[in-house]
Amino acid sequence: MQTDRVFLTAQWRHLAMLNYVVDPHLLHPLVPSGTELDFFANRAYISLVGFRFLDTKVLGIPIPFHRDFDEVNLRFYVRRIVAGEVRRGVVFIREVVPKRAIAAVARWVYNENYVALPMSHQVTPQRVSYGWGADCKIELVPTGEAGLAAEGSEEQFIAEHYWGYTTQRAGGSIEYKVTHEPWRIRRGDSARFVGDTASLYGKEFARIIARTPDSAFLAEGSPIQVMRGSRIELGSPHTAAEKVA
Secondary structure: OOHHHEEEEEEEEEEEEEEEEEOHHHHHHHOOOOOEEOOEOOEEEEEEEEEEEEEEEEOOEEOOOOOOEEEEEEEEEEEEEEOOEEEEEEEEEEEEEOOHHHHHHHHHHHOOOEEEOOEEEEEOOOOEEEEEOOOEEEEEEEEEEEEEOOOOOHHHHHHOOOEEEEEOOOOOEEEEEEEOOOOEEEEEEEEEEEOOOHHHHOHHHHHHHOOOOOEEEEEEEEEEEEEOOEEEOOOOOOOOOEEOO
């Protein structure tokens, strides 16, 4: 790993993941150039994920009053093949954080679709929840013992993506790597979302996440590194990326 390419370091902890099977045609228009939709057992997924962002540093520098905060994101899964390597990644439909400066930096550096809203969390051994906006909340009850996801399991498919992709305003897309150790996971019981998110995600995604999740689990998390991004030029899915950040 080239440490001079690290953009951000932090800890991601207590990741509550609510997962929904969706019609892939809903996602195709959102797939960044140079990538393709990824499937588990021939099914496309979106995930609503809430977690704690802790001890955050940008370019090695801690930013006062912006080190510890919550994030909730709605995401789906893609992959890219580079010289025979399959890079499995995520695309964020919308990300919510509580501070405007954090949202502004993410939009500026990666063109990620961030918005700043009031947020709250509750993390106990019995229940984990994240709230945002006026009335939105996800929550789950962790059950069973924590353990690494089994090879080829749904938990592994959802939790172990080490690349991010985002479409750029001027065309093409950005690819960036996220490094962390595999996470220990517990199944989630009584998982649900409540609230109105049509203004955030659109009516169709809001309708999907209002139903009972197809699966849910809690990942313990770990320290992470987000690397500087590289541009994927439009129409060149398997060529080398150009470093941009």
